[in-house]
Amino acid sequence: MTEVTLFFREFTRTRRATGAIAPSSPRLARALTRYVIPSPGGPRAVLEVGPGTGAVTRYVVEALGPLDTLDLVEANPRFAALLAETYAGDGRVRVLTGPVQDHELGSYDTVVCGLPFANFDAATTEDILGRLVGALRPGGTLSYFAYAGMPPLRRALTTGRARLRVLELQSVIGRVLARHRFRSETVLGNLPPARVHHLAPVAPVAVGAGV
Template sequence: MNDWTTSHDRVLAQRRAEGWMFLIEAARDLRTTGAIAPSGRALSRALTDPVRDLAGRPLTVLEVGGGTGAVTRALIPQLSRGSRLDIVEANPRFAAQLRDLVASHPHLAGTPRQVDVHQTYVEQLDTDQQYDVIISGLPLTNFTPAQVERIMARYMDLLHPGGTLTYFAYLGTRAIRALTASQAEARRHASVEAVMSTYQRAYGTGRWTVWANLPPAHVWHLQRPLVTADRSESQSAKAKR
């Protein structure tokens, strides 16, 4: 058996194990796990594109909802020398797996403090750091509108001015819920989409469809303005004096 075959078999075994782990966690709490399978390669690549686009300079990156590490593994090799990655994961079993991934990843050999895993919710992340890129894997359409508003506001606070937030949403979830869920659940989902639409209109810079994922998904890029509205209004008022 050659090295390629051994490596290929190891990757397949890892993906099967992660798939089973995702199913187990989804059975425990689908609302916070948000899916029944980890993100595929195409979706992981689309989510990490902003980091790839900024390659060549040190970056501060935040991944929220790291799960079993599908996106993390696509992200780590893209980190330039001197970059910093914080991973937020509230599920203790996922957080433990992410720490194992970080400890054993060959790209991080000799730089163990380049990546940190925080077992917490992003709203409770204790940091003064601002980030060039935030990659969100949270199942936002599973939360209440108030929770989504708090999370999105937190993302914008954590971004550097000009920084990019990237996140995904599965296709067809509203139609499925309209057919299968209660009226209250369908209204909650529609209200969450209304919150997200507000942010998309205000900050959106692009949307892509990833068909090669189970299920297919839209990937959104949002950018924090270089100058906030409050600051712009303040500067305008001073100029008129």
């Protein structure tokens, strides 16, 4: 079974968890991995959450140095099995099966996330984003994507309790972006077009600063 066939089969089985309707395009993969940069100063630790069939993972692995490490956290056991088979011979790569909330994360220089936050509730999204930002080392980056134009469309097409859930979710994401985002970019060459957000941890304010 090809990766694309497996992806579409799992999309029809677990549409809410899979989220995407097609694997990430090369352009989206390059945008998501923009900050996976080998460091001459020493080994770097990278985390990819929700790698799926590995469309973005290939670009992450290509950017790894010989001493770097990559943790892949994939909730779908079929996708996780495919990834484990694909990278069985690469000692830098470790595959963790299950939701990211079930794992004790280390500290990372770069986090790449492909989770479909639009399909999650506000509390779950806030928890996951908090964990990922909290796992970043000083100077680290978190990159994730959402489909372009979807937030206003969801607000327009939902009513009642569903609309309240959408507003709560978008409020959580908006707060996280306002605090941590340093760059966004639109990727038109993807199905559908996507918006990639790059985030960084915020240094704590020193006591008495600005007084």
